[in-house]
Amino acid sequence: MADRSKSRIRFSRLYSFLCLRSPFRDEHSQIGQKGFSRVVYCNEPDSTEQLQLRYRSNYVSTTKYNAFNFIPKSLFEQFRRVANIYFLVVACVSFSPLAPYTATSILFPLIVVIGATMAKEAVEDWRRRKQDIEANNRKVEVYDRNHNFQETRWKKLRVGDLVKVYKNEYFPADLLLLSSSYEDGICYVETMNLDGETNLKVKHALDVTASLHDDDSFQQFKAVMKCEDPNEDLYAFVGTLFYNGQRHPLSVQQILLRDSKLRNTDYVYGVVIFTGHDTKVMQNATDPPSKRSNIERKMDKIIYILFSTLILISFIGSFFFGIQTKNDIVGGKLKRWYLRPDKTTVFYDPKRAVLAAFFHFLTGLMLYGSLIPISLYVSIEIVKVLQSIFINQDQDMYYEDTDKPARARTSNLNEELGQVDTILSDKTGTLTCNSMEFVKCTIAGIAYGRGMTEVERALAKRKGKAVPDSGNTSSYVRGSSDRHTDSGKSIRGFNFRDERIMNGHWVNEPHADVIQKFFRVLALCHTAIPDVNQESGEISYEAESPDEAAFVIAARELGFEFFERTQTSISLHEFDHQSGRKIDRSYKLLHVLEFSSARKRMSVIVQNVENQLLLLCKGADSVMFERLSRNGRDFEATTRDHIKEYAEAGLRTLVVAYRELNEEEFRLWEEEFLQAQTSLNADRDAMVDAAAERIERNLILLGATAVEDKLQKGVPECIDKLAEAGIKMWVITGDKMETAINIGYACSLLRDDMKQIVVTLDSPEINDLERQGNKEAIAKASSASISKQISEGNSQISLSNGSSISFGLIIDGKSLSFALNKNLEDSFLDLAINCSSVICCRSTPKQKALVTRLVKRGIGKTTLAIGDGANDVGMLQEADIGVGISGVEGMQAVMSSDFSIAQFRFLERLLLVHGHWCYRRISMMICYFFYKNIAFGFTLFWFEAYASFSGKPAYNDWYMSFYNVFFTSLPVIALGVFDQDISARLCLKYPVLYKEGVQNVLFSWPLVLGWMLNGVISSMIIFFFTTNAVVNQAFRRDGHVVDYEVLGVMMYTCVVWTVNCQMAISINYFTWIQHFFIWGSIAFWYAFLVMYGAVSPIISTTAYQVLVETCAPSPFYWLVTLLVVVSSLLPYLSYRTLQIQFRPMIHDIIQRLRSEGSETEISGELSLGNKEKLALVEEKLIDRVNAT
């Protein structure tokens, strides 16, 4: 034991790259300069230097507002909207004599609307604040002057404080790790809150501080740290620790970030470096790009139309007003003497008629203000939030296995879900499970593994071969000889069956030594951490990627069980083929050359007990084959063949190789590498990569692994449905072309009846050029070749125009980079749009985003990107809608997405059901909003024409203010939240319905204008019918005539009835909520009249007793209401009836189908007979749709 710990200490130096003093020479100058100016006096809470630096406290506030700036700031936010500015101006002017109404009645709705929005902001902010308070008041132990660790609140923490954090606690700030409960100063952290990754990461304390093990050892601890300024890079840190008169370089390995959690370690000691908003996690907190939906953008245009209408009718009004005012005095004689035109203000002065007309224009802008739906924005916001809640609550989008429901992370884009034209999808983890299973391998040119993947099965099916029937993918087909191994116990991540090498049989294989090396590489070359279950002794692994876990598991199953990792060593239980027993072997871990997407490989350098230095490497075939040594290529040809086969079977392959190093070479290289690693330059990473590159060569090939990434459940069915809905699907993946095509077949993206157009640069000429290495020539030739291939594709499509052949386009990453160039972009897009599915393989994350942008701009329709990994973030943010799969690969994708779902198949429900509903609801809602405001606003205008355009509104001020707030708002919100034209079941059954959204038929200009026209017609019927009916006769038996007050009430009653009944006949879905809101709104109008009429006439003015005394006793009043309401609904009713009969929309047909099969439809279930009938019709419907 003593021996081990000694060696560990020595190697921990190596591992943490600490033994060198030299790296300071270059970078010393950087510390203390711009960007690297932070100085931390460790454990000197009272040091004046530290206090002078005035670093921020550890108090965090993520709120948008505070008590003082809430009112001004949120008001400012509110008034950035055009409509709200208009209302604010109106409210200000309403205090002048220009106002047609009293100021309060104009202010009231504005205050309600602004107040509601502000209340929403306040509630959201309050929630954030509560979370802040909770975080700020958490407790942590801090070393105080009395040399004790005392509990303190997080917010009291200061830079330089020494803290002790216990297991499963969060770090209160960014800390420098000094030491941990482990002797060698390592600790494990979980960074789920930072990047969403659930695996554990190891941090290493500096060697010099790792010995400070207990509370007492800090009595004399003093150190100064100089480091970089606060920044948002989570994966880099540059700093120097001055301790005991020596300098020690610091890297991100010593940094514990706020909001990550200490795991598997009893406690750690640390020094606070960054506090509060300086911490990396807080520096990272930025708002995601905000997206707006198409409909909302179009809505703005409609609002501008309404503004123009408003200005136009105000202008017409003031024109006539000017003329009539001017005529009030003709030749010194008063005409309308009762208006006293001789003794008047400027607003009515005949001598200054033009000015009066101008002022009247302003009055008109206020008067017809009800054309602008003041509550539209706030209603839409409320509705969208409620819609999101419904999406979150949907049980059919809840995934039991991972306990994850769907989440609408933003509510802005709900209706956009109903208009998706193109889906851009990642493959791994999105279409597939991303739970890797080790299924095959090739070692020394011999292929092992007898399973069959789903892709292979699809492939075989396509070729007409008999497929062994099996429910389980990669099922065991042949190996009957060793049934006993197949004991039925399935191991997660391992689906490998081959009697030749399992259960130790590999020792009898021809290349047993190679097989041994192969699995040793798998057991050693990784960054996984073993987790031994104390009771059962079973070992599980925490790995950074599922691939890696699969390798370690595979090695374990084949007799190379990795069971312990220290900072400097890896230990295996190995099956020794000489003795035939299990023995423990420990390998000294010298270096880890980590995996990166640029390097596409990882290596470890280990020293075994025989003191051999070994470099073990695994990586992608594209980078590995070129690094093989001349004598390491024995199995190259067969291995390549096998890799190709595996790729065709949809498997992910990695090449495994190794080399032996001699001491001298290693020593020289190590020096260079450490220098690179400890450098503080900005291009440190490049230097490290270059250094790594220098040792990763002359490798000896061992073989390759094949890991299956299983298709998720229901993916092919889901893609079928989406295709039926007319949604185009692009898959953008990093896989090889063969893999991608086969996955395409397996998930029914490509079908046999499709013609494939393949665009690739994998042609002999290009390959020749590449060998010559003339970059310009390559680029030129490639570009020409791509251009040719694209135009060929285009001509193929135009030739087949008219026939029903559909095309699938497959393009690889290299070609894509040329196709995305400016000159080819358009023709490529043409080609891609004409293909029903597109697969881009071998593409980089950046290309994913570029393709997304191209599609979004090129087709000008809604794009949806779906992905699960960090490499999809760009794509998700670029697309109109980003959907994140909350799967295995961490949370970055989800964090930057707009919606998150647990499984790809939920996309079907998200789009076809929720998308369709939300789209329909929002578009109906907006149309109806405009309708009701126009129907109301125009009655005012007609009345003006009979009041010499003087600006007297037809209604009492408060009727007007309450119109948008009480009498018509709730039904429209109910429409926006609850309406369902088609039930969820039928939405899924008839995906064609979705085309309504893609083609935007429910919010097309004709339709919007149609609703507006309907509004104008309604207003005309309401006004002219009412006024003609009342003319000037008595309207009651007691001889009273209709006056201003009664006419206002009559017309207003008609308006309230009409718009609410219009709602009732235009929706097709009545639950008690709709009934309650629609009829309740009408009832509330009467209740309001009674209440308002009962208060003192000083307040109620013209509404005093108007219903109770004047209107209600008159049958005439009720008869007019009935007549007007029925008449104003007739145009819409007859139009719709004709439309349903002769030019029905898709939802009309489906509703019709439902209702006609509905005599026996009981709560959504169909009886059998009708079901058959429906099915027949449905087939017919779908056939026709496909034909069109």
Place this chain on the structure above:
Amino acid sequence: MSSGDEASQTLSKKSKKPQYSRFTQQELPACKPILTPGLVITTLISIGIIFVPIGLGSLSASEHVVEIVDRYDDACVPSKGDDEAAKRERLSFIQNAKTNKTCIRNLVVPKKMKHPIYVYYQLDNFYQNHRRYVKSRSDRQYRSPGSEGETKTCDPESEVDDHRPIVPCGLIAWSLFNDTYGISTKDNPIPINKKDIAWQSDKNSKFGSNVYPKNFQKQDPVGGGKLNESVPLSEQEDLLVWMRTAALPNFRKLYGRIETDLEANEKITVVIQNNYNTYSFDSKKQLVLSTTTWIGGKNDFLGKAYISVGGICLFLAIAFILTYVIKPRPLGDPAYLSWNQNSAAR
């Protein structure tokens, strides 16, 4: 980001599965009516069946109303004709307080008129709904004597030159209609009851019983009628009627009630004091005697409108039936699908 971790931890132990309820799963029991031809036709026919009788009923009620309308503004001035001179003469006649403006009109009762017979005056082209006019009043002043100084809203008729407030102030009151009618049959004068011609709520609440006219029409220019300063506002029913402004430029206002029947063909004589100036603006003055029924006065529009709308509904119903018979759409026949045509649909 550090937020709510503990909360989320405790939460994560619970299942995040959404709770089932018919509400959250959007499966509430719902009635889903759609505009099937059957439903529409039934609706239209029932509207027709309800509307036509209502129309006939109100039309017949309107027929029962007997109405005498007599325009007297042109007959009750000395100068007729449309030329400028005649107009000027008419104006100076009406504006001269000294001239005798009595005018006698003879009318014949066309049908028997049962009491009560309502007497109205009707003005045309008089904008009582003009904003300046409507706003020029002070409800507070009319209600209580203590508020008699609250005349700010009454401009330009708020106070006399020495700043004493006018009660009742404002343009409306100032322009009070002041023609008077005296009706008689052969030799018997028929009394016109001017009680209870205003709304009860006006008398009780809007106009105070202890508010008396002050300084009213005491200063040039004098607008319309004058008020008896010893009668409180709430009793000045002519004023109350006038103050309830009309909605439209052509309006009638109640003048009084005749409590006796008038026989058919009976000749009646109306003695009119033609005081009110409607000659400066092109207006008409008419005297109206009318009976009422349950729908009020003579009003053919309502009945006709009901019959027409009912008729249209029936017509539409028949048209739909015909189209349905001629061009029936079989169950779910998608022949008329139009989703590629971007229909101008609603």
